[in-house]
Amino acid sequence: MGDTTPDFARKGSGGGASLANLSAFAPGRGGRTVAEIAAIALTALVVIGGAELALRLFDVPLYVMPPPSAIAAALVTEFPSIAPHLGHTLVELLSGFAIGASIGLVLAAIITQFPFTEKIIAPYILLLVTTPMLALVPLLILRFGFGYTPRIIAVALASGPMVMINAATGFRRVDAAKIALARSYGASTLQIFWKIRAPMALPMILVGLMIGAIFGLLTAVGAEMVGGGFGLGNRLTTYSSMIQMPQFFAVVLILSMLGIAIYLIFFLIGRRWASWEA
Amino acid sequence: MRSAKLEIDGAVKAYGDFVALSDCSFSVGRNEIVAILGPSGCGKTTLLWSMAGLHELTSGEIRLDGVPVTGPRPEIGLVFQEANLLPWRDLDANIHFPFEITGKRPDHGLIAHLLDRVGLSGFEGAMPGTLSGGMQQRAAIVRALAQEPQVLLMDEPFGALDAFTREEMNRLVEDIWMEARTTIAFITHSIEEAVFLADRIVVLTGRPGRVSRIHEVDLPRPRTTEIMASREVFDLNAAIKAGITGGHRSGKAA
Numbered sequence: 001m002g003d004t005t006p007d008f009a010r011k012g013s014g015g016g017a018s019l020a021n022l023s024a025f026a027p028g029r030g031g032r033t034v035a036e037i038a039a040i041a042l043t044a045l046v047v048i049g050g051a052e053l054a055l056r057l058f059d060v061p062l063y064v065m066p067p068p069s070a071i072a073a074a075l076v077t078e079f080p081s082i083a084p085h086l087g088h089t090l091v092e093l094l095s096g097f098a099i100g101a102s103i104g105l106v107l108a109a110i111i112t113q114f115p116f117t118e119k120i121i122a123p124y125i126l127l128l129v130t131t132p133m134l135a136l137v138p139l140l141i142l143r144f145g146f147g148y149t150p151r152i153i154a155v156a157l158a159s160g161p162m163v164m165i166n167a168a169t170g171f172r173r174v175d176a177a178k179i180a181l182a183r184s185y186g187a188s189t190l191q192i193f194w195k196i197r198a199p200m201a202l203p204m205i206l207v208g209l210m211i212g213a214i215f216g217l218l219t220a221v222g223a224e225m226v227g228g229g230f231g232l233g234n235r236l237t238t239y240s241s242m243i244q245m246p247q248f249f250a251v252v253l254i255l256s257m258l259g260i261a262i263y264l265i266f267f268l269i270g271r272r273w274a275s276w277e278a
Numbered sequence: 279m280r281s282a283k284l285e286i287d288g289a290v291k292a293y294g295d296f297v298a299l300s301d302c303s304f305s306v307g308r309n310e311i312v313a314i315l316g317p318s319g320c321g322k323t324t325l326l327w328s329m330a331g332l333h334e335l336t337s338g339e340i341r342l343d344g345v346p347v348t349g350p351r352p353e354i355g356l357v358f359q360e361a362n363l364l365p366w367r368d369l370d371a372n373i374h375f376p377f378e379i380t381g382k383r384p385d386h387g388l389i390a391h392l393l394d395r396v397g398l399s400g401f402e403g404a405m406p407g408t409l410s411g412g413m414q415q416r417a418a419i420v421r422a423l424a425q426e427p428q429v430l431l432m433d434e435p436f437g438a439l440d441a442f443t444r445e446e447m448n449r450l451v452e453d454i455w456m457e458a459r460t461t462i463a464f465i466t467h468s469i470e471e472a473v474f475l476a477d478r479i480v481v482l483t484g485r486p487g488r489v490s491r492i493h494e495v496d497l498p499r500p501r502t503t504e505i506m507a508s509r510e511v512f513d514l515n516a517a518i519k520a521g522i523t524g525g526h527r528s529g530k531a532a
């Protein structure tokens with residue numbers, strides 16, 4: 001009596017569209033040691049110092065590539081004039097992301113309840129995910145002018161589908177046994193959703209939110225470069241047209257920091273609420 | 279003969295065209311322990327889920343105290359194959375999960391007693407992923423027993439455990455039963471486990487699943503090592519084994 005047959009109580013595994021690795025949420029193995037921190041700091045010092053030295057040694061002109069010290073100086077002296085633009089970019093990113101992510105989450109929760117509907121609309125979702133929403137920005141500007149509106153719409157359009165497709169993967173991870181467990185105590189559909197499906201989907205939802213936020217940032221900056229006189233993207237085009245490279249790279253540095261901040265936020269949330277996955 | 283607590287009356291379950299369970303009939307007496315024994319894939323889980331009201335039968339009926347079971351019932355507790363703890367909740371939250379669904383107030387004294395009984399005191403804050411298979415299975419049993427069910431159904435509760443842990447768990451179930459005298463039906467692959475725990479053993483054959491034989495186990499409790507080493511137990515083991523291989527042959531010939 002040893003033949004194996006498929007067991008329907010087997011753990012469900014979501015196939016498809018995960019774009020990032022869940023193991024990113026795995027708790028780190030203890031704290032960093034002093035030696036590790038020293039090694040990290042030393043490497044940074046060598047890289048930045050090396051760049052500084054090389055750029056000065058070969059007398060690379062400022063408009064080609066400014067040395068790190070010039071960028072740092074520009075970051076400090078120009079920050080007061082850059083800060084309002086950072087504010088604008090954050091407004092676009094946060095409101096566009098909030099709108100896109102909420103709609104994406106709700107749609108994912110709904111469509112995964114109806115596998116048939118899901119099959120029909122899947123190609124359109126894929127289209128939304130793969131189309132760079134930046135392409136629509138000129139059209140949006142034509143329709144909504146040069147204010148926040150077209151940018152917020154573009155950010156929402158870029159982040160929403162990313163959140164949706166990942167969240168849907170999460171919600172699709174039906175585990176028949178866990179749902180039966182809830183049903184065996186008389187759980188309602190709503191209880192099953194909040195107490196089984198949602199927590200089971202959470203790790204994938206967080207991945208979706210992180211990717212959605214990064215795509216939102218890219219789209220916000222891109223939209224700012226296309227038109228309108230404000231935002232970090234606008235600073236990039238302005239500084240480069242005036243060949244103010246230290247200022248230009250100071251803005252690039254701020255954008256990198258924004259991206260890293262987004263990653264860190266979701267990483268920490270994931271470590272707190274979704275580390276059971278690993 | 280004791281009165282029937284749970285009756286399975288001509289149960290048939292088909293998944294589409296595939297008949298998983300065909301005309302199963304037996305009953306589980308009040309305070310009785312019944313083992314359901316059968317080869318892998320013969321429809322044991324299908325049967326147990328039906329007994330728990332989780333499957334709609336294609337035909338036939340399950341009755342609890344004479345009343346047809348048409349959906350999950352609070353009097354029936356089910357321990358799933360492979361613990362089935364919620365991995366995002368710690369042990370304590372897992373044990374409280376059913377209370378959140380039913381809205382019943384948990385009996386903290388009982389939960390503490392049960393945890394102590396199965397040797398899980400102090401592990402309330404542990405996440406399931408950090409526990410061994412045996413510990414997870416014990417937690418799943420506590421989760422079911424904390425609901426104070428009249429009938430406890432267990433799906434291969436110790437199937438994944440090593441022989442030592444398994445024997446320990448069998449003694450634990452016997453102890454719990456001697457203490458609470460609930461009605462128990464459990465699925466197993468192991469003839470030894472069935473003989474050790476059960477008052478009666480229902481042997482199923484597969485494709486489609488149906489009852490091939492029912493053995494009475496007329497041994498005193500607690501079932502000591504001496505009793506389990508007796509001639510009577512040896513003969514019973516042999517009879518069950520013979521019945522299973524015989525069932526297989528006729529199944530293949532058909």
Ligand SMILES: Nc1ncnc2c1ncn2[C@@H]1O[C@H](COP(=O)(O)OP(=O)(O)OP(=O)(O)O)[C@@H](O)[C@H]1O
Binds near residue numbers: 005298325
């Ligand atoms: N939801 C389902 N849909 C279709 N077929 C199913 C479903 N559930 C079970 N089956 C099939 O029914 C048969 C019996 O399955 P079941 O899980 O009840 O067997 P089992 O005796 O519990 O097996 P095991 O010992 O491996 O746990 C198997 O062939 C299985 O593939």
Ligand SMILES: [Mg+2]
Binds near residue numbers: 323359
């Ligand atoms: Mg099974």
